[in-house]
Amino acid sequence: MSEKRDGTVIGIDGGGTHTRVMIADLSGRVLSYIQSGSSSIYKDLRAKENMQQAMKEALERARVNPAEVKMLAAGVAGLDTESDYEWVQPLTSLNGLACPRKHVNDAVVAHYGAFLAEPGIVSISGTGSIIYARTETGREIKNYDLHHYAASAARSLAMEATFELLAGNSDDSDSGLTRDILHFWKASNVQELSLLALQGFIKEPLERNRKFAELAPFVTKAAMQHSRLARRVCDRAIRQITVGTELLASYFSEPEVSVTFMGSVAQSDYFQQQLTAAMARGNNKKYRLVQPAFTPVAGAVLLAYRELGIEITPQILSNLSGTCKA
Numbered sequence: 001m002s003e004k005r006d007g008t009v010i011g012i013d014g015g016g017t018h019t020r021v022m023i024a025d026l027s028g029r030v031l032s033y034i035q036s037g038s039s040s041i042y043k044d045l046r047a048k049e050n051m052q053q054a055m056k057e058a059l060e061r062a063r064v065n066p067a068e069v070k071m072l073a074a075g076v077a078g079l080d081t082e083s084d085y086e087w088v089q090p091l092t093s094l095n096g097l098a099c100p101r102k103h104v105n106d107a108v109v110a111h112y113g114a115f116l117a118e119p120g121i122v123s124i125s126g127t128g129s130i131i132y133a134r135t136e137t138g139r140e141i142k143n144y145d146l147h148h149y150a151a152s153a154a155r156s157l158a159m160e161a162t163f164e165l166l167a168g169n170s171d172d173s174d175s176g177l178t179r180d181i182l183h184f185w186k187a188s189n190v191q192e193l194s195l196l197a198l199q200g201f202i203k204e205p206l207e208r209n210r211k212f213a214e215l216a217p218f219v220t221k222a223a224m225q226h227s228r229l230a231r232r233v234c235d236r237a238i239r240q241i242t243v244g245t246e247l248l249a250s251y252f253s254e255p256e257v258s259v260t261f262m263g264s265v266a267q268s269d270y271f272q273q274q275l276t277a278a279m280a281r282g283n284n285k286k287y288r289l290v291q292p293a294f295t296p297v298a299g300a301v302l303l304a305y306r307e308l309g310i311e312i313t314p315q316i317l318s319n320l321s322g323t324c325k326a
Contacts, residue, residue: 008064009308010055011300012074012092014039015106016127017213019050020297021058026070026310028319031062033297039106040078041087043127043206051091066096073102073304075109075296077128080144102307106296107132107142113299114260114292116312121248122292123241125152125271126263127213131241133248141251143244150240154216154265155209160233161219162212166194174229177222184215220268234270241266242278249285256286262296294320 006026013020019039023031036054038044059066072092079088088103107130111122121133129152131143143149151160164170165181178190185201187193202208222230241261249257261267261275279287294302298320302312310316 007070008062008068009301009304010058010069010072011109011297011302011304012039012051012055012072012076013106013109013295013297013300014051014074014076014091015296016040016043016077019054020295021054022297022301023058023062023064024301024320026305026308028301028316030320030322031064032058034058034061039076039091042078043209045206048091052094055092055094066094067098069097069099071099071102071304071308072097073104073109073300073307075104075106075300077106079103079105080142100307102303104303105130105132105142108140109300109303110262110292110296111299112303113294113296114262114290115258116293116302116317117306118258119252119254120258120260120290121245123150123245123259123261123266124263125150125237125241125261125266127154129153129156131244131248133251135252136254139251141248143248146247148244148247150237150244152237152241152265154213157219157233157237157265158212158215160236161230162193162197162215164229164233165190166197169232170229174222174227176225177218177227177230180218180222181215184218216265217268220265220270223270231270235274237265238271238274238278241275242282245279245287246283246285249282249287252285256288258288258290260290260292262292
């Protein structure tokens with residue numbers, strides 16, 4: 001049975017790997033938090049099932065009737081064009097839920113949580129890759145809008161490392177990474193791995209991408225251990241992230257721009273080290289690297305409040321901060 005309250009909101013961070021659902025009352029008090037599988041149909045054919053199961057479980061755990069919910073805000077990976085709403089909107093269409101529902105790219109809720117609606121750039125490199133900016137005038141720009149893409153997603157990093165190895169671009173510094181890649185693919189030597197590559201590694205595309213993504217941590221670890229192959233691959237990705245960030249920064253009017261890097265790849269030790277150095281000598285602006293104020297799912301909750309016209313007071317932020325710090 002639900003408690004007596006003025007209403008609740010649902011915030012959703014629908015990523016390519018995980019769906020995170022948070023229910024909060026209108027004062028910022030978190031009532032429940034659930035994590036499940038991917039929300040993107042480009043990553044998981046069970047995206048709708050993952051999303052709706054997480055929503056149901058979160059409502060049950062919070063003891064909230066769907067009719068109590070005043071607003072839902074969901075950031076969904078893969079929501080990049082108007083046509084994507086055709087598959088995104090049904091994700092949150094739950095029986096009994098009659099409130100308004102706002103759907104945005106998952107980078108938007110990440111930005112909202114990181115910067116609390118203030119200007120800045122969030123660069124995400126994890127399951128996917130996107131760079132998203134909100135300028136001083138409130139203009140929202142994605143690197144995709146300029147047809148720029150940073151090939152820094154986990155699967156991209158792992159694929160590039162595997163291809164470099166197969167192409168013979170390795171030396172003694174790469175022995176540990178070579179061993180890890182061969183073990184990962186259950187191949188006894190590079191020749192055996194090349195035969196697996198000839199078969200496409202894994203036939204099913206979504207499963208192949210998931211598998212490659214699991215290899216990425218070995219690449220970033222090897223870069224820290226001075227593998228030339230790993231550093232070559234990582235440095236290419238870092239350069240693309242840097243260019244994309246500088247590209248979006250050119251649309252800001254102030255001389256200094258706040259930037260945060262998120263995602264499993266961007267937050268690895270090697271990427272943190274090299275991105276910090278790259279932005280220190282970056283072009284167009286002076287870059288101030290900041291830690292996100294809140295997690296993306298908390299950002300979705302804050303976005304829901306904004307859509308309801310609720311002022312984000314220090315008390316609301318304080319109530320959220322106990323469990324939602326990034």
